[in-house]
Amino acid sequence: MAKLILPYLHVELCKLDLVCVQANPPYDETDTLRLASAPALLSASLSYNGKHNAEYEEGQSEISDNASRGTSDIKT
Secondary structure (H helix, E strand, O other), X not given: OOOEOOOOEEEOOHHHOOOOEEEOXXXXXXXXXXXXXXXXXXXXXXXXXXXXXXXXXXXXXXXXXXXXXXXXXXXO
């Protein structure tokens, strides 16, 4: 088959310790399998990041609550 020429594609999912997928044009049909899995990996990455962000925000809220309780305990 002729080589396919597609726009530059670069998906990195290193935070999940998954293999980074990278392809630059031109590439041949053997790269298609790797690229076909990229949307699923990207979805997993977005899901992971969303969960991580929610946990971070929850932690920040707890820190803020503790800080406000701490300042109300200070006697002047």
